[in-house]
Amino acid sequence: MKIALDVMGGDRAPGEIVAGAVEGAREHKLEIVLVGRRSVVEVELARHDTNGLALSIVDAPEVVSMNESPAASFRAKRNSSIAVGLGLLRDREVAGFVSAGNSGAVMAAALFLLGRIKGIERPALATVFPTLPGKCLLIDVGANADCKPPYLAQFGLMGSVYMEKVFGCHHPKVGLLSNGEEDSKGNLLVQEARPFFQSVPVNFVGNVEGKDIPYGLADVVVTDGFTGNVALKLSEGIGEVLFQLLREELTKGLLSQAAAAALRPAFRRVRQRLDYQEYGGAPLLGVEGACSIAHGRSSAKAIKNAIRVTRQAAEGGVVAAIAERAGRLVGATRGT
């Protein structure tokens, strides 16, 4: 199996991206197609021992920057690493594509080059969220700032398939994020979306609150891309600030410093459970191909793990399973 990787995208590209590819090829035993400026990629590859690894390069002379307009970048740069990589996926040259680049540009190009899965009106970006018992999938975290009610039910379907196929989660509980657990709670979007969950093949458990996410009351938490994005970034910020406050307090005084040093491995284990790098990539669900968008700040480790989950999505047949279940209900949940 081959996975294509956008070598030019991300705050730490190309160095960390290529390093992640090398680690990924070694650890996951698959072929990685490095998409980017050939000369740049070759220089980076030369820093590593790639003996025996399945790494190839596909030249893409153009680069989309992080702040470029998604639609304009796609029109202007048909030879960007994003467009070339997604072209390989469309032509079945590779089984998946990973980019840590401009997420809007990746979404726009994926929609154009891969197309939507039939029955899915809008692709959505999902992310794995650490919880007390393990993890859940939050969907959408930014692809659609404004949603129509049926989209949310379709997000629930896609998230449910992903949790099943990639993490082996049996009969995932799908919750609708709201401002209260009672059926009467919700904004207009949530209230109008709720009936649509009855017509999709998911284990719908009703409304969940913000607090229920970290406690893991649902395996899939569905929300619009605005609320999901706020929730995701807020969580990142709270985690960072909390550890910073703890570090400040724990290093006041010599006794504290000694005790804190003794506890470093325990802290590391907790941080690791909360680390976005463990899952590396946010799957873009609803397009005709296994495509993941990694965090802009991705390290080599994050890229390596993004390659792993993208491979799992491809091997698990996530796209085909979404297409099959969404196909059964075309018409039933379509928007107004």
Next chain:
Amino acid sequence: MKIALDVMGGDRAPGEIVAGAVEGAREHKLEIVLVGRRSVVEVELARHDTNGLALSIVDAPEVVSMNESPAASFRAKRNSSIAVGLGLLRDREVAGFVSAGNSGAVMAAALFLLGRIKGIERPALATVFPTLPGKCLLIDVGANADCKPPYLAQFGLMGSVYMEKVFGCHHPKVGLLSNGEEDSKGNLLVQEARPFFQSVPVNFVGNVEGKDIPYGLADVVVTDGFTGNVALKLSEGIGEVLFQLLREELTKGLLSQAAAAALRPAFRRVRQRLDYQEYGGAPLLGVEGACSIAHGRSSAKAIKNAIRVTRQAAEGGVVAAIAERAGRLVGATRGT
């Protein structure tokens, strides 16, 4: 100065509420009017040494339960502790009112009995959010699940006044919560709300992201009541789960246990900074009176602190200042 307290509202009423009143009267040197069933209040008061404290009782024979419909409860129970307490505030018998009861019922009754401040289309619930440098005010956290664009600018005005008058925050920075910092980001509501911030007298700093809240990039973070409620409850959940994970990890092994014991005071200091009980009550801003809604799970300490912040809002003249500034712009930010 007198503050009225709903003794019957909250998961731990009446015991913890009366205990909070006793502590508050002692510590804050003010008169507290306990509103509730006289016989119940008398039994609870008898458990405490109230010698020399200014505590009085106003009988309110009816109780609104936590799950009752707000509008129906108000129509059916004109002698509830919520309605009687707010009546005292309307009649200027007291300077403020605190309830840990059914928040929907308090909001409905406050709107009816106190009325809206002229120029403010919708009251909003605000809450103090701990940040790395100190604290910010998140508004709205649940009063309005769906908002029109001008409401958000009015929330910014009210939050700004509150941070100035209660916490002495100079020229508070007001941010609009969005899914990205760039002006182009936001859902439709945020995009349409942004221009309205130009016509209110606040120090508007533009969009802020979820991550910016704990980092304290704004003193007032404005959002609709749906997103704000999700953000608030998510934060509570993350804090609780993180400390639970840390506790589990830190008590594995004897060395860890000893080290963790040495660090207990440091942990306590961090938890205290993040503790909702420190501010106790969420001010309901936009009604004609200083009214706070305390957390349903409020302890005596939370109630004591809610009394303190409600008194500060009353003494600081928050209602008059909002009325004055909103009066200047009536028409300018009114909705469509």
